[in-house]
Amino acid sequence: MKFTQPWGRQRLSFLLEKAASREAKMWKVYxxxxxxxxxxxxxxxxxxxxxxxxxxxxxxxxxxxxxxxxxxxxxxxxxxxxxxxxxxxxxxxxxxxxxxxxxxxxxxxxxxxxxxxxxxxxxxxxxxxxxxxxxxxxxxxxxxxxATALDFLHIFHAMVLSCRSGFLDSMLGLNRSQHLALLTQRLYHCLADHTLIQLRGSMLALALITLELETCCPDWLALTIDLLKRAQINSSELIRSRELVARRLSTLRASLPPNTVYIYQPLQSQTALRHPVEEMEVDDFFDGIKRLYNEDVTTTIxxxxxxxxxxGAITSGGGGGGGSSSPCPPLQPVSAS
Missing domain, CATH: 1.10.472.10 (Cyclin-like)
Structure with a gap:
């Protein structure tokens, strides 16, 4: 879900409802x-x-x-x-x-x-x-x-910024793309943990965003309650999810050397950004994230x-193989015979 412009609260609510509906249709308990x-x-x-x-x-x-x-x-x-x-x-x-x-x-x-x-x-x-x-x-x-966890992360992040647009600059010194890049790196870390598969994408994203708000936003609890209401998620479920995600993120922070300071030097600017957070490859990562906002800087096989x-050893079938130089077939459903 690539946002190219800021969205109003009504539009964000529509996107959230649409994503939640799709998730409810596709989600299966792990x-x-x-x-x-x-x-x-x-x-x-x-x-x-x-x-x-x-x-x-x-x-x-x-x-x-x-x-x-x-x-x-x-x-x-x-x-x-x-x-x-x-x-x-x-x-x-x-x-x-x-x-x-x-x-x-x-x-x-x-x-x-x-x-x-x-x-x-x-x-x-x-x-x-x-x-x-x-x-x-x-x-x-x-x-x-x-609807993936990243879709919900984008929506929740935009919802927070729609009512607290200044907290990034005042509390973290980051613009929205840099902050979203940071949260997305944490999401990557969570995806590599099978114990978190039990969480729906919306729940994983909400846990990530509210854990971040707790560390940098004085009225994080009010924002969390608002997100809970808009996402129609039970608070007890969120508390449990936050515990699981916090435990996973603690392994990411524990792997870093003590007293580490990471410096981000933009290519077009000589102003360095110093932020004591977990290591992330900003040069490779930020270029992809900034496009989101148009910013310059058991069936058995x-x-x-x-x-x-x-x-053909996989007995559940599949279509023709094609040679090593064959183009991949287009993504379209098989017509009913």
């Missing part, structure tokens, strides 16, 4: 899988590792934040009801990432399949990724559009041992 001693299913820890791998790839390619968050959403929606061997996880993850890039990015910014396979070192050929992509689309009924996706 059911943790039972641990197994056999190498027959992807473990939560392996899922987290795949998300971190996608995050690193996304940073190198400098794509929109929406691409990464949607890729993780597709990955989780796909893995929730199926079983697949861990050795196919990277093929699944890179196919989810490719689908998300084609959904969120401008056409000229979408990496070619050959380039993506090579730069990611996923160990899959382009034809294998294409076959996995078709399997994912079939399992998700060709419906990739869902049986994977047979020894087979590969390209050989």
């Amino acid at each position: 059911v943790p899988k039972k641990p197994s001693s056999q190498d027959t299913d992807i473990s939560p820890a392996q899922r987290d590792e795949a998300v971190r791998w996608l995050t690193e790839l996304h940073s190198r390619l400098q794509l929109y934040p929406e691409t990464l968050v949607l890729a993780v959403s597709i990955l989780d929606r796909f893995l929730a009801p199926i079983k697949a061997r861990p050795k196919y996880l990277r093929c699944i993850a890179i196919a989810c990432f490719f689908l998300a890039a084609k959904t969120c990015e401008e056409d000229e910014c979408v990496p070619s399949l050959r380039e993506l396979a090579a730069s990611s070192s996923c160990g899959c050929s382009p034809s294998e990724i294409l076959r996995m992509e078709r399997i994912i689309l079939d399992k998700l009924n060709w419906d990739l559009h869902t 049986t994977v047979q041992e020894g087979a590969t996706p390209a050989t």
